[in-house]
Amino acid sequence: MALFFIQYYLYHLPKGDGTGRHNIRTILEESLEHEKQGLVLYHQLLHHSEKKSVLVEDFARKMIDEEEIHVGEIYKMLMSPETLQERYVGPWPTK
Numbered sequence: 748m749a750l751f752f753i754q755y756y757l758y759h760l761p762k763g764d765g766t767g768r769h770n771i772r773t774i775l776e777e778s779l780e781h782e783k784q785g786l787v788l789y790h791q792l793l794h795h796s797e798k799k800s801v802l803v804e805d806f807a808r809k810m811i812d813e814e815e816i817h818v819g820e821i822y823k824m825l826m827s828p829e830t831l832q833e834r835y836v837g838p839w840p841t842k
């Protein structure tokens with residue numbers, strides 16, 4: 748879902764503000780908010796479906812799993828390269 752929003756915003760960005768810069772950070776922050784809102788809604792769905800429908804419960808859990816991954820990916824994209832390198836476990840890829 749995050750990639751969808753990024754693609755959407757990139758497509759709908761104004762063609763230029765005269766500076767030639769587009770604020771990717773703002774796009775990522777907005778995408779993060781959408782992901783978090785989705786996460787809240789799937790948690791609500793899980794809460795309301797518990798002990799009523801295993802099928803819906805499983806769907807909600809699967810979507811929560813996916814949304815949590817998306818949130819983590821966006822957080823990584825928002826990190827500075829230095830922070831990301833500090834938190835990276837394992838040999839740092841050189842190229």
Ligand SMILES: [Fe+2]
Pocket residue numbers: 748749782785813814817
């Ligand atoms: Fe998502």
